[in-house]
Amino acid sequence: MTLEKSGLPICQGLSLGELVGRLNMGIPNREIVWIAEKCLGRDDLTWAHLAEEIPTAKQAAEFVETLNRRQSGEPLQYCLGTWQFRSLELCVDPSVLIPRPETELLVDISVATLRECINRYGVCLSADSPGEPERRVRVLDLGTGSGAIALAIAWEFRLTRDLLSVLGVDLSQPAIKVAERNYNFLVEQCPEFGSVVRFLQGSWYDSLGIRDEASFDLIVSNPPYISIQDYLELDPQVRDFEPELALVAGQEGTECLEQVIYGAQRWLKPGGTLACEIGERQGPQVLAMARSVGLERVGIRKDLAGRDRYLVGSRPRSSES
Numbered sequence: 001m002t003l004e005k006s007g008l009p010i011c012q013g014l015s016l017g018e019l020v021g022r023l024n025m026g027i028p029n030r031e032i033v034w035i036a037e038k039c040l041g042r043d044d045l046t047w048a049h050l051a052e053e054i055p056t057a058k059q060a061a062e063f064v065e066t067l068n069r070r071q072s073g074e075p076l077q078y079c080l081g082t083w084q085f086r087s088l089e090l091c092v093d094p095s096v097l098i099p100r101p102e103t104e105l106l107v108d109i110s111v112a113t114l115r116e117c118i119n120r121y122g123v124c125l126s127a128d129s130p131g132e133p134e135r136r137v138r139v140l141d142l143g144t145g146s147g148a149i150a151l152a153i154a155w156e157f158r159l160t161r162d163l164l165s166v167l168g169v170d171l172s173q174p175a176i177k178v179a180e181r182n183y184n185f186l187v188e189q190c191p192e193f194g195s196v197v198r199f200l201q202g203s204w205y206d207s208l209g210i211r212d213e214a215s216f217d218l219i220v221s222n223p224p225y226i227s228i229q230d231y232l233e234l235d236p237q238v239r240d241f242e243p244e245l246a247l248v249a250g251q252e253g254t255e256c257l258e259q260v261i262y263g264a265q266r267w268l269k270p271g272g273t274l275a276c277e278i279g280e281r282q283g284p285q286v287l288a289m290a291r292s293v294g295l296e297r298v299g300i301r302k303d304l305a306g307r308d309r310y311l312v313g314s315r316p317r318s319s320e321s
């Protein structure tokens with residue numbers, strides 16, 4: 001059989017290893033094994049197995065096509081269609097940013113904040129005594145993309161039914177669809193997870209209603225924070241494949257952070273916390289923004305490499321501020 005699309009004559013009956021040999025690509029072995037696992041629907045392959053595995057014609061076609069996509073620079077995560085974020089396996093496609101490891105730290109900050117908040121309220125809900133909806137701890141994830149942050153936070157509290165309510169917002173309707181798909185997969189695995197997370201399409205706070213005012217215990221966001229100039233100089237693997245809407249934030253790179261920070265006072269509960277991922281050189285600017293809108297206990301946290309990457313601040317408890 002000839003696979004016209006790949007431009008490579010491929011005979012049926014060849015093993016995956018033989019196909020790789022004919023294609024002669026510079027893709028790392030580990031990635032080839034992951035791609036083979038995806039095409040065969042397996043999770044137990046090693047490099048050595050490829051010599052023995054004879055794919056069906058359909059699997060061979062998918063394998064060659066996926067290797068070609070990877071060879072042309074498409075990120076591995078899009079080629080595989082899923083990627084790991086904390087303990088979650090999330091679907092990703094070119095309509096969403098690939099979740100990054102540094103964003104896992106933003107989830108750590110969020111989870112620690114929520115635990116403190118739960119202790120402070122003395123809310124001690126269990127599966128046997130679910131909370132009233134209005135007593136749920138409310139989280140807003142702005143620019144939710146694949147739903148990575150919203151879902152990872154909710155997953156941390158999955159065993160305590162009805163403790164949390166998480167709302168993810170994104171301007172991109174295709175991104176909202178990916179987030180919902182990820183949520184539905186998780187609900188299949190863990191039915192307790194149902195009715196905890198909701199996704200809404202809209203720009204930042206615009207889709208919220210009057211009843212949402214002063215209602216969130218935590219607003220978390222990993223907004224776009226790259227300036228137009230830095231975007232032009234980005235690694236082509238990022239710039240040419242990941243959505244521009246997820247990356248670029250005006251001339252300074254702080255336009256989206258500005259929107260998120262300036263709106264926070266109105267939508268946070270008194271005492272509620274804002275936590276944002278930021279670019280490593282944006283600390284002084286975002287601190288000034290957060291202070292100018294009256295947030296208190298404002299600070300910058302570092303990532304594992306010691307870079308300034310997260311803004312944290314709280315709405316004062318007294319409503320006069």
Ligand SMILES: C[S@@+](CC[C@H](N)C(=O)[O-])C[C@H]1O[C@@H](n2cnc3c(N)ncnc32)[C@H](O)[C@@H]1O
Nearest residue numbers: 097099143144145170171203204222223224246
């Ligand atoms: C850096 S990505 C973060 C995605 C995801 N939260 C994560 O951490 O992997 C930023 C997200 O903000 C969204 N976005 C851009 N402009 C927006 C706006 N005006 N309102 C809401 N979301 C927006 C993008 O579509 C994108 O999904």
